[in-house]
Amino acid sequence: MKNLKETSIRIILENQAESGAYVACPTFPTYRYSWLRDGSFIGYSMLLYGEVVSCEKFLIWVNETILKKTSKVELLKEKLKAKVEITQKDFLPTRFTLDGEEVMDTWPNHQVDGYGAWLWLLSEFIERTGKTEYLSLFKESIDLTLAYLEITWNLPNYDCWEENGEGVHPSTLACIYGGISAISRHIPGEELTFLAGKIREYTLTLTVDNRFKKNSLSASVDSSLLWLSVPFKLVLPEDPVMVETINAIENKLLEKGGVKRYPEDSYYGGGQWILLSCWLGWYYTKTGTKEKALEIRDWVEKQADEQGNLPEQVLGIMNYPEQKKYWESRWGKNARPLLWSHAMYLILFRAISEKESDK
Numbered sequence: 001m002k003n004l005k006e007t008s009i010r011i012i013l014e015n016q017a018e019s020g021a022y023v024a025c026p027t028f029p030t031y032r033y034s035w036l037r038d039g040s041f042i043g044y045s046m047l048l049y050g051e052v053v054s055c056e057k058f059l060i061w062v063n064e065t066i067l068k069k070t071s072k073v074e075l076l077k078e079k080l081k082a083k084v085e086i087t088q089k090d091f092l093p094t095r096f097t098l099d100g101e102e103v104m105d106t107w108p109n110h111q112v113d114g115y116g117a118w119l120w121l122l123s124e125f126i127e128r129t130g131k132t133e134y135l136s137l138f139k140e141s142i143d144l145t146l147a148y149l150e151i152t153w154n155l156p157n158y159d160c161w162e163e164n165g166e167g168v169h170p171s172t173l174a175c176i177y178g179g180i181s182a183i184s185r186h187i188p189g190e191e192l193t194f195l196a197g198k199i200r201e202y203t204l205t206l207t208v209d210n211r212f213k214k215n216s217l218s219a220s221v222d223s224s225l226l227w228l229s230v231p232f233k234l235v236l237p238e239d240p241v242m243v244e245t246i247n248a249i250e251n252k253l254l255e256k257g258g259v260k261r262y263p264e265d266s267y268y269g270g271g272q273w274i275l276l277s278c279w280l281g282w283y284y285t286k287t288g289t290k291e292k293a294l295e296i297r298d299w300v301e302k303q304a305d306e307q308g309n310l311p312e313q314v315l316g317i318m319n320y321p322e323q324k325k326y327w328e329s330r331w332g333k334n335a336r337p338l339l340w341s342h343a344m345y346l347i348l349f350r351a352i353s354e355k356e357s358d359k
């Protein structure tokens with residue numbers, strides 16, 4: 001697909017609601033909401049391509065949405081202090097309606113990663129635009145998010161794939177660590193650095209065979225482990241534990257340029273995810289293996305349909321092909337266009353161009 005860059009920017013802008021929220025996928029009914037996780041990377045891609053207003057609108061929407069949850073955070077704090085039983089409903093949601101309301105359904109909603117990711121996006125936004133006024137404009141929602149992360153970071157919650165609610169997940173911890181350390185650059189005092197250090201120390205224990213493991217309860221591998229290095233910098237890309245993690249991702253999850261989520265994945269058959277493929281490419285741009293990044297970019301470009309829409313996953317090479325039909329009959333065809341896929345393509349495209357202009 002030619003001009004996938006321009007098409008991706010257009011698809012994202014066209015699917016940003018008036019409120020500022022980005023819909024996860026406009027054509028897939030189950031994804032008609034806005035996720036803090038997806039949105040943070042979508043907003044970041046807009047920032048990279050000079051679409052500052054789009055990113056700013058998203059941040060303003062997050063700020064307003066989070067503030068509506070103030071009493072929930074206060075209540076959770078009290079419950080944890082009093083050691084009374086807490087349930088999923090006591091935690092902040094991972095996705096909202098485009099008007100910033102909580103979605104009342106039975107789908108696992110207790111995921112903490114997005115709260116770290118938005119703080120990371122906010123500090124990227126401030127640093128790239130110089131709009132430091134947002135530190136005071138958003139003071140309340142920043143403080144609320146930090147208070148929430150401080151009490152929840154080491155509690156079990158659902159992972160970024162909305163599964164495994166009993167575990168604690170390195171990729172979730174990476175988002176929390178990344179968000180806290182990014183925003184700490186703008187907030188005086190040592191407290192946040194200390195908290196980030198504690199989170200890092202704990203995350204470094206979640207390893208097996210000298211590589212990161214999927215979560216506290218599973219030794220499997222998961223491509224979201226990439227987030228530990230890029231962009232959240234909990235470890236350097238060259239760190240031996242990260243390198244070993246990449247080896248496992250390459251050996252078990254990468255095939256012909258496409259990357260799967262994890263070996264046991266059966267969602268829509270468990271195919272190759274555009275966003276994760278781009279993530280691995282992004283990682284390669286940090287380690288100087290540009291050829292490999294280019295190979296992935298080429299593969300991704302071939303996956304766009306005639307209108308330039310990228311899917312969530314490519315259903316060619318699958319873990320459990322027989323599961324594809326089941327999911328199609330339940331939720332319809334695999335989501336397309338997925339805004340997060342387009343965002344990650346844009347991020348990879350920019351990372352490769354930056355490498356090229358370094359020369």
Ligand code: BGC
Pocket residue numbers: 024031035037038160161162340
């Ligand atoms: C994925 C999440 C994502 C959501 C919306 C889910 O299937 O597992 O990571 O946030 O879709 O894109």
